[in-house]
Each structure stands twice: as structure tokens, then as C-alpha cells.
Amino acid sequence: MHLTPEQQAADENTKPETLRILAKQNIELARLVAGNSNADPELLKDLAAREDDLILAGVTNNPNTPKDILLKLASKFPQEFLANPVINLLLIEKPNFYIEIPFWTLINLLKQDNLPQWLLLGAANLDNSAVLIAVAKHPQTSQNVLEQLAIKSKHDNALGLCIVKRKDLSERVLEKLVKYGTTSVRRYLASQIKTPPNILGKIAEHSELNWNDDIEIQTRIAKHPHTPTHVLEKLIGKGHSKAKKAIALRSNLSKKLIVRLAMDYRVHEMRFLAYNRYLSGDLLTELIQHPELRVRQMVVRHPNVPKNVLVQAVEVHQLRLFVAENPHTPAEILFQLTKESRGDVLKAVAENPNSPAFVLEKLSKNPLYDLLLVQHPSTSPEVMEKVLWRLAMNERLSVRKYVAQHPQTPLRILIQWVKTSPEVRREIAKNVSTPQHILEKLALSSWKKIRRNVAQNPNTPPFVLEKLASDRHLEVRQAVARNPNTPEHVLTELVRYSDLRLCIVKNPNTPPLVLEKLSEFHRYCTLVLEHPNTTKNIRLKILKILAESFIRKERLRAAQHPETPIDSLEKLVADEEIEVRKFAQRSLKVLYSSKKNHPDRS
Incomplete structure (x- = not known):
């Protein structure tokens, strides 16, 4: 029977000389010859010089192809290389054949879905980090190999993290990672909800070289919901x-x-x-009977402790301080504690947020607690005035400075100090209750910091701010630009200066016209977009600019904004960044679904 050229090229009984002649006739026959197991090595070497992928794939899969040719073609045709039956023979002759595989070829082979174990085992014996990471990532890598890699990760943080992020790790592999892995690996394990309890215990026993790392990891274990009790006890003992x-x-x-x-x-x-x-009232009631004093002190300090426990505890000398500290201690018990002679107990009452006005009034008889009383929100106006007058006479400058900026300081004190005490004028200028006529006077001060405090005081009148807008010091002008009382025409004038624009755009009362001028400067567009006084037209203009920006963050902002025009969103759907495309598609979906209700939206 006469065979066609195609049949001859594919027939394994065809002589090598005939195959060589057929391979030269046309490319289709050459493709068939390349896969013929009777083709001799020299012919296959010649075919490997061709540029046709089908020919090269056939050569790569041919058992007669020389080893050096196979290794050259393996990177481009990894599946054909791995399927070549001659590989098994090469491994018998030379078990460490994998060493001869070029680096990038090996990396490409390790990315294939189905790999023979000899390749994974062999690659795991190499010392190249990239190769080991590729082995660690492969789903077919056995637990034994992963154990071997875990040991090697001692000085390779990337390898350790690659292994620890697998979802199929045995506890033996995890133990090796804890013992040999880097600090980052143990930190990762300590924060993962699926980490087994016994592994958490082994991490807790491991001491990190860096003290801060050690504390961080121990803290993560302390927070972990599956950490065993005996491990927690050891952590308490570590200090x-x-x-x-x-x-x-x-x-x-x-x-x-x-x-x-x-x-x-x-x-x-x-x-x-x-x-x-989470400590319940019933548990605290039970613990109040504990023989150890510190346990009982903890109980009466806890906000969840029942009132009847506090009533009993206030009769015990060693517990009174802790009753006074409890933010839920009833007013009548706090009043009872004001009769105590101990200064620490009275101080705790003065600091307690639950202390009412009548309790604080009782404490105001003792000047030792004045600073605490003027900071307490429940102090009555009468007591506040009395205590502030008393503090105003204090010899310590820091105390008088505190009084000078307190919003409830009597006006007479401020007027007197403006005249006689220049050392506290800066604090008076900062006080939000300072009258406007005093602020006007302080604005003429030769001290830059006093003028700056006047410029940032929300009580400063507009005409004073207008004068300070031309101050020779930048920080004074910046304070004017930030002040919500600054007139519109002053802000319009100040916006010309680049070192004031950021302050103006952050001013909550900046008018739309000034914001529109600021939107002409790209660096302020996002801030103008978020400003409450920005009009819709300005926002739409800015959103179109952001949608066309070369900065990814700005395009993402446009893709997420609910007012971005549809035409801009349609362009962002084709953006090169996946996240930008995702949010643009989501925004478009919302707009299209509501388009019938908003026919004017464009």
C-alpha cells in the first residue's frame, strides 16, 4: 500500500533519511516529522532552529531530542518537556538532573499545574530563594517538602511568609515555622484565627531577639480567642x-x-x-468575698459592680479610695466620702465624672482641689467663679496661664491682667470668652504669638481680622485664613498667596466664589470637592478633572463619588487599574438604575 507524504512523516517506521527529505518539503510535513520518534538527533537539532511553535513543541516532546536542545526549549514548552518520556531515563542516569535546568526555565516549570514529584523535590534542595518560593507556592508540594522549606526559611523571610500563608499546612510544618521561621512569620501566625492552640503556646515560649517584636507577638497571642489558659498564665508572669x-x-x-x-x-x-x-455584676459580687485585698479593690473599682457592694465597701478603710474612683458610684456615696480625711480619696472624688455639683461644692472648701474642680463639667457657676478667683492669686505662672485661657474666668480678672500681667496676655488672646474690645487691643501687640492667638480666636471681630490679614508674619496671616470669622473679601484677597491657600480651603466658612478660585489649582481640588460650601457646578467640574488625572488615587476618588458624571464614569470603566474599574462599574450601575428618577443627570 502506497503511503502519502503525511502518513510517511507520521509513521514511526519511516527511515530517518526519508524523514529528513520530508521535513524539507513543507512546514506541515516538518511538524509531523518533529513528533516522530524515529527522527534522529541531528534532524531534530535542525528542526529546533525553525521558528514555528508547532515544530518546536514536537521537538520538545520527542524522546530523541538531545538534552541541551530539550533544556533550551523547556521554558517555552514546559508541558511538552515534562511529558517527554526521555526525562525518566535521564533521571535514572543522573538523579540530580534538575541542577542542569536553567534558572528561568525552572521557574517557568514550577508554575505549571501538574508537576512530577521529582521536580518539586529536586527544586526544594536548591538554595535559590525564588526557586524555593515557587516550590512553596505550588499546590502539589507535599507536607514533607514544606517541612524542609520551613527549616530553610530561617534566613529567608519571604519564603517563610509564603509557606505560612498556605491553607493546607500540617501542625508539623507550623512547628517548624515557629522554631526556624523569622519574626514576621511568628507575628503572622499569632494573629491568624485558624492558628491551633498548641502552636500559639509554642510561639509564646519563643523569645524574639528584638524586645519590641517580642512584646507585639505576646500581645497578639494574649488577644487570640483560642489561646489556652495555661499560656495566658505564662504571659501574665512574663511582665x-x-x-x-x-x-x-x-x-x-x-x-x-x-x-x-x-x-x-x-x-x-x-x-x-x-x-x-464583660465582668458581670454576679461575678463581681462573688469576688468581693475573696480573701485577697487587691481582688476586692478591683471589684469595687469596676463599673459593673452592684450598688449594694459599694454601700458595704465604703465602710472598709482599704476600699474607700477605689469606691471613690468608680465612675458609677452613686452621688450619695461620693458625698459620704467627702467627710474622709484622706487626701487621695478626696482627690478621687474630685476627679470622678459622676460627682454632682453639691459634692464638688463641698470639696471647694479645700484649695488643694481647685484645679480639679475647674476642669469638672458638673462644677456650678458659683463654685467655678470662686475657685478661679482663688487660682488667679496663685504664685505659679502655669496656674495663672491656665486661668487666663479658661472660658469661665471672670471678666474682671482678664481686664486687670491685660493691663498688669504681660506674661499671660498670650493665653488671654487664646481664650474664646475674651471680649472683642480686649482682643482688638491685643491685636496691636508687638508679640507675634499674641497676634497669632488673636487671629485664630473665633471671637475676634471681622474688622480686626482684616487688619491682621496684612501682618508681616506668615503664621499670623495663616491664622486669619483659617478663622471662620474672616470676611469673604479678605479671603478673596488672601487666596492670591500660595502659602495661605491650604488654610483657606480648610476654613469651614470659605464662600463658594473663593472655593471656585481654589479649584483652579489642581493640588486643592480634592479638598475643595469635600468642602461643605462647594456648589454642585464646582464639584462636577472637579470630578471631571479627577476622572482624567494621571494619579490613580484621584481617578479612584472620582470613580467612588456619587456625583461623578456618567460620561466620566464610562471612561473610568476602561481604566488600567482594576480597583478604579470596579468602583466605576459599581457607580454606573447605581446611576443607570436610578436614571428614570433623575432624567436630568448627565
């Missing part, structure tokens, strides 16, 4: 305050741990347990 605080705020604290924390000096001093809102 890291951040970790102790994290444990003290947990929602699932056992009574044993609560007692342990209450007995800890640092936890006691920093009041960590008082911030744990």
Missing part, C-alpha cells in the same frame, strides 16, 4: 504590660485568671480589669 492589658480585656476570662490579674501589681496600678466590660 509585658501590653500583653497583660490584652488578657485583662478578654471576654472569656476565667475566675482563676481574673484573680491572677487582680493580684498583679502592674495590672492593679494601670486599672486594666476596670476596662473589661
Whole structure:
């Protein structure tokens, strides 16, 4: 039977000499010859010089192709290379054949879906980080190989993170990562919800070289919901305050741990347990019977403690201070504590946010608590005035400065100090209750900081601000530009100066006309867009500019804004950035769905 040229080119019984002749006739026959297992190495070498992909793929898959040709073609035709039956023979002759594979070829091979184990095992024995990471990423890499890579990650942070982010890791691999991995790997494991409890315990036992890293990781373990109790107990004993605080705020604290924390000096001093809102009133009532004093002190300090416990505790000398600190202590108990002779108890009452006016009035008889009383929101106006007069006579300059800027300081004190006490004029200029006629006088001061405080005072009259707008010092002019009382015509004049524009655009009362001028400067467009006084026309103009910006962040802002015109969104849908396209598509979908209700939207 006579065979056609095509049949001859594909037939494995065709002589090599005939195959060579056929390969020269046309490209279709050459493609068939390239896959013929009877083609000799020299012919295959000649075919490998061709530029046709089908020919080259056939050569790569041909068992007669010389090894050097195979390695050259493997990068472009990885599947054909791996399927070539001669690879098994090469591995028998030379088990470490993988060493001869060029770097980029090996990287490309490791990206293939189906890989033989010999390649993964061999690549894992190399010392190249990129190769090891490629092996670590491959889904077919076995747990044994991952253990081997975990050990190698000791000095390779990227490799360790690549392994630890896999979802199929055995506990043996995780143990190796904890032991040999870098700090970043242990930090990652400490924050992952799926990390097994015993692995968290091993991380807690590991000491980091850097003290700050050690604290951070211990704190993450302390916050982890699956950390075992015995590990938490060890963390309390280590002495890291951040970790102790994290444990003290947990929602699932056992009574044993609560007692342990209450007995800890640092936890006691920093009041960590008082911030744990999960401690119930019933549990606190039970713990008030505990023999240890610190435990009982923690109980009466806690906001969730029942009132009847506080009533009983106030009779105990060692507990009164902690009752006074409790923000939920009833007013009648706080009033009872004002009869206490201990200064720390009275100070705690003065600081307690629940102390009413009549309790604070009782404390005002003692000048020691004046500074606390003038800061308390419940202090009555009468007591406030009395205490401020008393503080005004204080010899300490820092105290008088505080009085000078207090919004409830009597006017007579301010008027007198403006005349006689230049050292507190700067604070008077800052006081929001300072009368306008005093501010007008202070605006003439030769001290730059006094004029600056006048310029930023919201009580300063517009005509004073207009004068300060031409001050020789920049920080005074900037304060004028930020002041919400600055007249529109003054802002219109100041907008000409580049060093004042940022202050003007942040001024909540900047008028639309000034904002429109600011929108002409690209760097202020986003701020103008967010300003409450910006008109819709200005916003639309800015959004079109942002949509065409070469800055990704600005295009993303336009894609997310609900007022971006449809034509701009349609352009952003084709943006090169995936996130910009995603938000533009979402915004377009919302606009198209509501277009019937908004026919004028363009």
C-alpha cells in the first residue's frame, strides 16, 4: 500500500533519511516529522532552529531530542518537556538532573499545574530563594517538602511568609515555622484565627531577639480567642504590660485568671480589669468575698459592680479610695466620702465624672482641689467663679496661664491682667470668652504669638481680622485664613498667596466664589470637592478633572463619588487599574438604575 507524504512523516517506521527529505518539503510535513520518534538527533537539532511553535513543541516532546536542545526549549514548552518520556531515563542516569535546568526555565516549570514529584523535590534542595518560593507556592508540594522549606526559611523571610500563608499546612510544618521561621512569620501566625492552640503556646515560649517584636507577638497571642489558659498564665508572669492589658480585656476570662490579674501589681496600678466590660455584676459580687485585698479593690473599682457592694465597701478603710474612683458610684456615696480625711480619696472624688455639683461644692472648701474642680463639667457657676478667683492669686505662672485661657474666668480678672500681667496676655488672646474690645487691643501687640492667638480666636471681630490679614508674619496671616470669622473679601484677597491657600480651603466658612478660585489649582481640588460650601457646578467640574488625572488615587476618588458624571464614569470603566474599574462599574450601575428618577443627570 502506497503511503502519502503525511502518513510517511507520521509513521514511526519511516527511515530517518526519508524523514529528513520530508521535513524539507513543507512546514506541515516538518511538524509531523518533529513528533516522530524515529527522527534522529541531528534532524531534530535542525528542526529546533525553525521558528514555528508547532515544530518546536514536537521537538520538545520527542524522546530523541538531545538534552541541551530539550533544556533550551523547556521554558517555552514546559508541558511538552515534562511529558517527554526521555526525562525518566535521564533521571535514572543522573538523579540530580534538575541542577542542569536553567534558572528561568525552572521557574517557568514550577508554575505549571501538574508537576512530577521529582521536580518539586529536586527544586526544594536548591538554595535559590525564588526557586524555593515557587516550590512553596505550588499546590502539589507535599507536607514533607514544606517541612524542609520551613527549616530553610530561617534566613529567608519571604519564603517563610509564603509557606505560612498556605491553607493546607500540617501542625508539623507550623512547628517548624515557629522554631526556624523569622519574626514576621511568628507575628503572622499569632494573629491568624485558624492558628491551633498548641502552636500559639509554642510561639509564646519563643523569645524574639528584638524586645519590641517580642512584646507585639505576646500581645497578639494574649488577644487570640483560642489561646489556652495555661499560656495566658505564662504571659501574665512574663511582665509585658501590653500583653497583660490584652488578657485583662478578654471576654472569656476565667475566675482563676481574673484573680491572677487582680493580684498583679502592674495590672492593679494601670486599672486594666476596670476596662473589661464583660465582668458581670454576679461575678463581681462573688469576688468581693475573696480573701485577697487587691481582688476586692478591683471589684469595687469596676463599673459593673452592684450598688449594694459599694454601700458595704465604703465602710472598709482599704476600699474607700477605689469606691471613690468608680465612675458609677452613686452621688450619695461620693458625698459620704467627702467627710474622709484622706487626701487621695478626696482627690478621687474630685476627679470622678459622676460627682454632682453639691459634692464638688463641698470639696471647694479645700484649695488643694481647685484645679480639679475647674476642669469638672458638673462644677456650678458659683463654685467655678470662686475657685478661679482663688487660682488667679496663685504664685505659679502655669496656674495663672491656665486661668487666663479658661472660658469661665471672670471678666474682671482678664481686664486687670491685660493691663498688669504681660506674661499671660498670650493665653488671654487664646481664650474664646475674651471680649472683642480686649482682643482688638491685643491685636496691636508687638508679640507675634499674641497676634497669632488673636487671629485664630473665633471671637475676634471681622474688622480686626482684616487688619491682621496684612501682618508681616506668615503664621499670623495663616491664622486669619483659617478663622471662620474672616470676611469673604479678605479671603478673596488672601487666596492670591500660595502659602495661605491650604488654610483657606480648610476654613469651614470659605464662600463658594473663593472655593471656585481654589479649584483652579489642581493640588486643592480634592479638598475643595469635600468642602461643605462647594456648589454642585464646582464639584462636577472637579470630578471631571479627577476622572482624567494621571494619579490613580484621584481617578479612584472620582470613580467612588456619587456625583461623578456618567460620561466620566464610562471612561473610568476602561481604566488600567482594576480597583478604579470596579468602583466605576459599581457607580454606573447605581446611576443607570436610578436614571428614570433623575432624567436630568448627565
